[in-house]
Amino acid sequence: MPERFAHALNILALFAISGILLFAFYDQFVGGDLPCPLCLLQRVGFCIVGAGLALNVIFGPSARHYGLMILGAVVGGAVALRQVALHVVPGTGAYGDPVFGLHFYTWAFIVFALVLVGAGIMLVFRPRPGIGGSFRSPMGLLATVLFFLVAFGNGVSTLAECGTGLCPDNPTSYEGYEALMERWADRSAN
Amino acid sequence: MMSIPFFTSALAVVLAWCGLRVGAIAMTLISVVVLLVLFRFHATDALDIAL
Numbered sequence: 001m002p003e004r005f006a007h008a009l010n011i012l013a014l015f016a017i018s019g020i021l022l023f024a025f026y027d028q029f030v031g032g033d034l035p036c037p038l039c040l041l042q043r044v045g046f047c048i049v050g051a052g053l054a055l056n057v058i059f060g061p062s063a064r065h066y067g068l069m070i071l072g073a074v075v076g077g078a079v080a081l082r083q084v085a086l087h088v089v090p091g092t093g094a095y096g097d098p099v100f101g102l103h104f105y106t107w108a109f110i111v112f113a114l115v116l117v118g119a120g121i122m123l124v125f126r127p128r129p130g131i132g133g134s135f136r137s138p139m140g141l142l143a144t145v146l147f148f149l150v151a152f153g154n155g156v157s158t159l160a161e162c163g164t165g166l167c168p169d170n171p172t173s174y175e176g177y178e179a180l181m182e183r184w185a186d187r188s189a190n
Numbered sequence: 191m192m193s194i195p196f197f198t199s200a201l202a203v204v205l206a207w208c209g210l211r212v213g214a215i216a217m218t219l220i221s222v223v224v225l226l227v228l229f230r231f232h233a234t235d236a237l238d239i240a241l
Contacts, residue, residue: 041192041225044228051203051217055215058207065215068218071219075225079225079229148203151199
């Protein structure tokens with residue numbers, strides 16, 4: 001596989017990961033569904049996969065970067081599988097509304113499985129190292145900046161939802177943000 | 191606490207962009223470890239399924 005082609009595929013995949021995280025943001029802020037702790041951990045899995053892809057985009061494709069993607073996909077997939085198992089028995093309820101017939105956590109498991117397949121294919125057909133020169137391109141820059149903003153934004157929104165501790169199992173409000181506002185109001189009153 | 195792995199993965203991208211490849215890889219690995227620890231905290235109940 002030509003190194004430039006592998007690089008372009010990594011840029012595309014990085015845009016796809018950012019797209020998944022942005023869709024989750026859309027559901028959170030427009031749909032009003034607060035992400036549960038396991039949902040947030042699946043987002044972390046996507047961020048780790050994205051970090052591996054960003055390394056490929058910035059430094060060129062490497063087995064170590066694909067290894068990071070595989071680690072993120074395995075742990076993220078395990079989190080998704082646990083959530084699937086929690087609700088797989090009929091009558092045990094579900095978290096959130098289904099999208100295209102499947103719940104977010106089921107889609108997450110499928111995407112993590114696809115990441116593993118994709119990383120496997122890229123490792124089998126990866127180009128010989130040391131062929132390419134500079135990998136910095138406008139599209140690569142755009143993909144990495146977008147991913148950085150989405151990952152950082154997830155950190156801020158998780159801080160607003162859960163504060164500095166662990167998230168409640170069934171979040172109902174942005175507790176961290178509300179606690180901060182209360183503290184701010186108390187300080188202003190005194 | 192649950193926001194930590196988001197910030198570490200975002201930081202990994204910044205380190206990579208600054209040319210610090212080893213630092214970026216280490217930061218991503220830290221994200222994996224933190225994800226595992228947080229998963230351990232949130233997966234406490236036994237699942238009611240037969241395997």
